Amino acid sequence: MVVATKQGMARVDELYRERPQRVKELKSGGKKIVGYLCIYPVLEMMTALDLVPYRVVGDMREPITKADSYMPPVVCPFLRSCLDTGLKGKYDFLDGMVTSHICDVGSSLSGVWNYTVKTPYHYHIDTPHTVHETSLEQLRGLLGAFRKSLEEFTGNKLTDAMLKAAIALHNEQRALVRELYELKKPDPPLISGAETIKIIKAVQSLPTNEGNALLRSVIADVKARKNGPVKKSARLLVWGSILDDTALMEMIESLDANVVMDDTCVGSRPFFEDVKPTADPIDGLARHYLVDIKCPRTFRAWDFYATKKNYMEDLKARFSYLSDYARDWKANGVIVESVRYCDTHGYEVPGVRDYFKEVGLPSIYLEHDYTEGALAPLRTRVQGFLEIIG
Amino acid sequence: MASIYFAGIDLGSTMTKVVIIDGSEKVLASVVQHTGAEHRRLANRVMEEALGKAGLSVDNIAYVIATGYGRINVPFADKQITELTCHARGVAFFFPKARTAIDIGGQDAKALKIKDGKLVDFVMSDKCAAGTGRFLEVIAQALGLKLEDLGPLSLKSTRKVTISNICTVFAQQEVVGQLSAGAALEDVVAGLHDAIAGRVARMTRRLKVEPEVVFTGGVAKNAGVVKALEENLGCPVLVPSDPLLSGAIGAALIASETVAKLQASGTFKPMTGRRLEAASFFK
Numbered sequence: 001m002v003v004a005t006k007q008g009m010a011r012v013d014e015l016y017r018e019r020p021q022r023v024k025e026l027k028s029g030g031k032k033i034v035g036y037l038c039i040y041p042v043l044e045m046m047t048a049l050d051l052v053p054y055r056v057v058g059d060m061r062e063p064i065t066k067a068d069s070y071m072p073p074v075v076c077p078f079l080r081s082c083l084d085t086g087l088k089g090k091y092d093f094l095d096g097m098v099t100s101h102i103c104d105v106g107s108s109l110s111g112v113w114n115y116t117v118k119t120p121y122h123y124h125i126d127t128p129h130t131v132h133e134t135s136l137e138q139l140r141g142l143l144g145a146f147r148k149s150l151e152e153f154t155g156n157k158l159t160d161a162m163l164k165a166a167i168a169l170h171n172e173q174r175a176l177v178r179e180l181y182e183l184k185k186p187d188p189p190l191i192s193g194a195e196t197i198k199i200i201k202a203v204q205s206l207p208t209n210e211g212n213a214l215l216r217s218v219i220a221d222v223k224a225r226k227n228g229p230v231k232k233s234a235r236l237l238v239w240g241s242i243l244d245d246t247a248l249m250e251m252i253e254s255l256d257a258n259v260v261m262d263d264t265c266v267g268s269r270p271f272f273e274d275v276k277p278t279a280d281p282i283d284g285l286a287r288h289y290l291v292d293i294k295c296p297r298t299f300r301a302w303d304f305y306a307t308k309k310n311y312m313e314d315l316k317a318r319f320s321y322l323s324d325y326a327r328d329w330k331a332n333g334v335i336v337e338s339v340r341y342c343d344t345h346g347y348e349v350p351g352v353r354d355y356f357k358e359v360g361l362p363s364i365y366l367e368h369d370y371t372e373g374a375l376a377p378l379r380t381r382v383q384g385f386l387e388i389i390g
Numbered sequence: 391m392a393s394i395y396f397a398g399i400d401l402g403s404t405m406t407k408v409v410i411i412d413g414s415e416k417v418l419a420s421v422v423q424h425t426g427a428e429h430r431r432l433a434n435r436v437m438e439e440a441l442g443k444a445g446l447s448v449d450n451i452a453y454v455i456a457t458g459y460g461r462i463n464v465p466f467a468d469k470q471i472t473e474l475t476c477h478a479r480g481v482a483f484f485f486p487k488a489r490t491a492i493d494i495g496g497q498d499a500k501a502l503k504i505k506d507g508k509l510v511d512f513v514m515s516d517k518c519a520a521g522t523g524r525f526l527e528v529i530a531q532a533l534g535l536k537l538e539d540l541g542p543l544s545l546k547s548t549r550k551v552t553i554s555n556i557c558t559v560f561a562q563q564e565v566v567g568q569l570s571a572g573a574a575l576e577d578v579v580a581g582l583h584d585a586i587a588g589r590v591a592r593m594t595r596r597l598k599v600e601p602e603v604v605f606t607g608g609v610a611k612n613a614g615v616v617k618a619l620e621e622n623l624g625c626p627v628l629v630p631s632d633p634l635l636s637g638a639i640g641a642a643l644i645a646s647e648t649v650a651k652l653q654a655s656g657t658f659k660p661m662t663g664r665r666l667e668a669a670s671f672f673k
Contacts, residue, residue, distance in 0.1 A: 377498075377516045380459075384474035388509055 008221030009195070011214060015202035022206055023054050024093050031207075032095040032154070035119065037082065037109070038242075039270040039293060040100035040127050042143060042285055047208050048166035049154045055204035056091065057266070058082045060245040060370055070112045075105045076341050077370035078242055083109055086117035096121035096153065101129070102297050103344045121153050130299050131291050139286040147282075163281040169208050170275065176215040177203070177271035183222055184260045185329055188231040190222050193238065193259025194246040200266050201244060229258050233390050237326050237361075238262045239352060240337035241345045248368060251375045252335065255383050256390065261329035263322060269293055294321060296348040315355040322352070323359045333389045334363035335382070339370050362389045396649070397440070397451050398641025400473065401425065401433055401460030404496025404523065405608065408433075408440040409638040410451070411646065415483075419443035422634050425460065433464045434666035452660050453649045455641040459497075463669040468661055471644060473637050478502045478509035480640030481604045484630040489600040492590060492619070492627075493636070494609035496523040501594035513596045519558040521589035523609050529582055532562050533575070537612075540579055544614030547580035561585065580614060587618035594623070604628045606636045 006014060015021065023033045034046050035056040043053045058081025067084035085091060097119040099110035107124070114122045125142055128135035147158050180199065183190040191199070199218055203211040222228065234257035243249065244266045249259055262268055273292035278284035290298065300318050325331070334356050338345035349365055356363040364385040366378050394413040400406070402425060410419045421440040428435075433456070441448060448466070456467035457476040464470070473493075481491040482504055491502040498516035502509055519525050530537050544550075551573050555561040561582070568578050586609070603625055609615055610633035620627045630636060652658035 374517075377514070380472050380474070381512075381514060384472040384509070384512055387472060387475040388511070 007214075007217040009199075009218060009225075012195075012198050012202045012218060015205055016198040019201070019205040020054070020093055022210070023052055026052055026207065027093055027095075033093060034096035034098055034121070035091060035094040036097075037099045038102045038106065039265050039295070040102060040289055040297075041098040041125060042146065042289055043208070044163060044166040044170050044275065044281075044285060045143070045147060045150060045158065046098070047169060048162040049150055049156055049158055051096070051150075051154065052207045054094065055201070055266075056082055056086075056094075056097070057201070057242075057244040058370065059085050059090075060247060061372055062088075070116060071105075071109065074341060076103075076339060078244070078339055079105050079109050081370060083112060083117070086113055086119075091117065091119070094119045096123070098123045098125070100125040100127045103342075105341075123149050128290065129297065136286050136290060139290050140282050143282050143286060160281055163285075164277075166208075167275045167277075167281055167284065169212070173203070173208055173212050173215065174271040174274055176212055176219070177268075180215060180219055180222075181261070181268065183219065187235065187330065188229045189235075189258055189260045190228050192229045192249070192253055193236075193262065194249040194253055196259075196262070197243060197246050197249060197266055204266070229253070232256050232258045234258070234333055234386050235260045235329070235331045236333050236335055237322070237329065237331040238264060238267075238335045238337060239322065240264060240335075241339040241342045242266055243337070247372050247375060248337070248366075248378070251379055252382055255379070256386055257333075257382070259335075261325045261331055263294070263325065265295065268325075269295055296344050312354075312358060315351055315358070319352055319355040322355070323361070326359075326361055331361070333385065334361050335366060335385075336363050337366045337368060340367055394452050394649070395444075395446060395450050396642045396645035397437065397454045398476065398638040398643070398645060399433055399437060399454065399456045399458075399461075399464055399467065400476065400635075400637035400641060401456065401458040401463060402473075402495055402637070403459045403498075405634060406433060406436045406458075406460075407634055407638040408436050409635055409642045410440050410444045410446065411639070411642045413646065415643065415646065417639070418446070420632070420635055420638070431463065431668045433460070434466065434668065437466070437666055448664050448666055451664070453645040454661075454664075455645040455648070457637050457641045465669055466664050466666055468645070469648070471641065474500065474502060474512045474514075475509045476637045476640035476644060477606065478504045478640065479507065479643050480636030480638070481606060481630075482507035483639055483643060484636065485602055485604050485628055487602045488604045488628075490594065490597065490603045491636075492594055492603065492605050493607040494522060494586075494590060494605075494615075495607045496527075498522055499590050499593065499607075501590070501597055503597045503600075511597050513593055515590075515593050520556055520561070521586055521593070523607070525558045525561070525586055526582070526609065526612070526615075528558050528562060529565060529579075532565065533579075535579075540583070541612040541614040543576050544580040544583050545617065546576040547574070549574075549577050550580035550584055551577045553578075553581045553585040556589070580618070583612070583614040583618040584622070587615055587622045591619065591622035599623060599625070601625055602628055604630070606630060606633045608634055 032051050034051045035054050037056045046053045064084045066087040067080040101107050110124045236259050275288040276284045398409045406425045408421045419440045423436050454467045456464035456470050457473045461470040481488050493500045499521045500514045503511035555564050605627045610629045
């Protein structure tokens with residue numbers, strides 16, 4: 001039924017240009033496709049029931065026209081774009097939509113999507129925002145409820161065994177993504193920051209086992225090719241809000257810099273920690289999704305109290321993994337970016353920049369607005385930054 | 391060494407500036423023209439004018455650096471460097487003790503931190519007309535005044551009016567309201583200068599403000615804004631004799647330094663057959 005198409009980076013390019021092509025094929029073969037927003041919906045639980053998780057993102061190159069009737073314009077343009085894309089019918093192939101409490105706007109979007117885009121199955125996981133034991137307990141309960149809902153939706157029982165198998169499969173993907181990121185350590189890196197986004201986005205448009213196969217073929221492809229990125233003076237780490245389009249990366253990499261590492265969510269964030277094996281798989285999943293994924297939407301309150309209310313000690317507890325990234329990937333500068341109106345990342349910017357200053361890593365802050373047009377002034381800032389650190 | 395020449399071209403959103411220097415950092419010619427729609431494509435015409443003034447031909451120029459918003463529109467440049475780095479260098483040339491530079495141009499405002507004559511940090515505001523030359527242009531036009539009259543007029547103020555609106559368009563409305571309520575024109579203009587200076591001072595304070603503070607760009611020719619900036623920053627503000635040239639001079643100086651470095655490592659190859667022509671990607 002399905003003709004084997006291209007492999008490696010050629011397949012990535014194909015999927016980046018037209019993301020839903022594979023899931024539409026699978027749907028016509030009887031599979032159910034479940035969209036998810038952000039990296040907090042628990043994918044293992046969907047994979048375990050043979051649902052195909054499909055990451056919902058916006059379209060930076062499409063002007064937002066319909067979403068303004070349902071969401072105020074002074075909120076995250078990425079989320080508005082997601083809604084706009086849904087309202088324009090681009091997600092009509094979804095059988096389900098699972099969201100989580102990313103931020104206030106994300107939660108509101110969940111409700112609005114349910115009323116307007118009307119994806120047949122809809123579920124919202126009200127993921128807590130702190131990492132106390134009581135929050136973990138709450139998330140375990142919420143995941144129990146999610147499990148029941150999925151069982152009702154599919155008409156199948158979700159056993160612990162099925163869940164453990166799905167966890168193993170997703171951990172395999174995480175390990176493969178980390179293997180891919182190893183290829184960014186050499187100088188020059190074997191793949192660019194822009195290519196990394198394309199690859200992750202392609203992987204997040206496929207069922208997990210196919211995503212894993214794609215990653216393997218990309219890794220082989222990239223190791224063999226001769227036309228990878230060229231050596232540049234700067235090696236940069238990018239931290240911040242979702243970058244689901246290559247435009248900003250391409251702008252940065254058109255200058256004398258390679259982006260060698262990132263802490264973003266169409267990037268390293270969902271993949272750099274494995275779900276730990278636990279007797280009750282829900283325990284491992286709750287801990288992974290709430291505690292191990294490092295995103296500013298989770299407030300690490302226990303770190304603050306543990307470091308005795310010392311600002312710099314608190315920053316080190318929250319951000320030391322970033323200096324590890326910079327050390328291991330040999331980054332000599334950081335681009336701190338957030339999309340306009342993103343409070344979640346915006347409030348984190350002063351702290352994360354103070355941390356980078358403390359550890360001697362020069363950084364620059366770019367606020368962008370999820371459009372292609374406004375990149376020119378950002379180019380001057382990035383070039384100015386490179387002239388300073390060069 | 392004196393008979394080697396360098397050029398810096400600062401292609402701004404409003405004005406295009408060209409400076410030609412020799413190997414001893416002496417300025418041989420400087421030209422300032424309106425960028426307009428034409429000059430974005432025709433930086434070569436401004437360059438020709440500068441060459442004429444210096445009595446040189448384009449073949450005499452060893453190295454050209456282009457800077458400013460339109461720096462990619464200079465096909466005959468050897469290199470493009472941001473106006474951030476070039477302004478810092480130019481300001482340090484005029485005022486060797488400068489540590490903070492503020493540049494308010496036609497469409498943006500920048501604050502630069504300078505250490506040992508080089509750029510070490512910066513902050514930019516270019517998403518909004520408020521706090522830029524455009525703000526003053528809009529207001530001057532609305533008041534039926536010439537831009538160059540705003541400064542002297544505001545210095546006559548005895549009771550400056552507070553303009554509360556951040557937005558240029560709404561500030562304009564507020565000005566009309568104030569005038570019809572009987573406020574004196576010089577007090578309103580002083581208030582506008584305070585608004586623009588306050589906005590730029592707030593932006594500048596994101597970098598620690600250290601003396602000497604230098605103010606450049608077209609708006610620095612307005613004595614009223616200079617005064618308002620000093621009041622808002624709480625320290626003296628120095629202005630070069632030609633506040634528009636710091637970017638182009640900085641670019642020319644960096645050109646000179648670049649060639650010196652390349653010559654020292656034996657890798658300098660001057661561009662041959664440099665042609666002054668329009669940027670071709672508009673055809």
